[in-house]
Amino acid sequence: DVKVTQSSRYLVKRTGEKVFLECVQDMDHENMFWYRQDPGLGLRLIYFSYDVKMKEKGDIPEGYSVSREKKERFSLILESASTNQTSMYLCASRLAGGRIYEQYFGPGTRLTVT
Amino acid sequence: DQQVKQNSPSLSVQEGRISILNCDYTNSMFDYFLWYKKYPAEGPTFLISISSIKDKNEDGRFTVFLNKSAKHLSLHIVPSQPGDSAVYFCAAGSGANSKLTFGKGITLSVRP
Numbered sequence: 162d163v164k165v166t167q168s169s170r171y172l173v174k175r176t177g178e179k180v181f182l183e184c185v186q187d188m189d190h191e192n193m194f195w196y197r198q199d200p201g202l203g204l205r206l207i208y209f210s211y212d213v214k215m216k217e218k219g220d221i222p223e224g225y226s227v228s229r230e231k232k233e234r235f236s237l238i239l240e241s242a243s244t245n246q247t248s249m250y251l252c253a254s255r256l257a258g259g260r261i262y263e264q265y266f267g268p269g270t271r272l273t274v275t
Numbered sequence: 276d277q278q279v280k281q282n283s284p285s286l287s288v289q290e291g292r293i294s295i296l297n298c299d300y301t302n303s304m305f306d307y308f309l310w311y312k313k314y315p316a317e318g319p320t321f322l323i324s325i326s327s328i329k330d331k332n333e334d335g336r337f338t339v340f341l342n343k344s345a346k347h348l349s350l351h352i353v354p355s356q357p358g359d360s361a362v363y364f365c366a367a368g369s370g371a372n373s374k375l376t377f378g379k380g381i382t383l384s385v386r387p
Contacts, residue, residue, distance in 0.1 A: 165318070170316075194374070196377075201284070201379060202379060203281075203364060203377050203378055203379035203380050204319070204364060204366075204377040204380075205377075206374055206375075209374055217374075219374065251318055251319070253318075262307055262309065262324070262368055262373075262375070263309055263321040263324060264321075264375060265321070266311075266318030266319045266320070267318050268316075268317055268318045269316070269317065269318050271316070
């Protein structure tokens, strides 16, 4: 079974803090993704990575950066947290060129910025 | 520009009846489609998918239908069970390594 873990289930940070969200997958997947989920807006892609040290902007990258130094780990960084970044953050991974294109998601991190 | 649309935010059905969840898309380059199910405070889990070369895919109580000419797909759940109550996301992609585009989701409630 694929397992995607996220460092925290719940996180509370103050405005202006630098925030690190960590994601680890144990299935040697090349592709990894960061999304945020907000009511009425669905899942929106922030950044994704096709492989180690590779990164691509998604649909809403502003205010975020990422790091992929090891294949199993994909980090999302909020350089200076703001209240509009309060959201549920979801990490996902996928085998490149897999038979079916589904992504496997972690349990999510509920981030509150006050 | 929303390329994957789930126009109904919610659906309520009686246990044992059929649930039909709809999804429309605008990008004709999409060549595969997926449905995810999400419970509160959990990550989405993959439910079922369909390639654009097919018009139907079935897995137990879940069937996805694809109408390419109408750019429309639907998920049928028969019979619906209370445990099916969740948010369902439709997603689409083009090419094996492409990103997925998700709809806004629909909240399904199955009444006992």
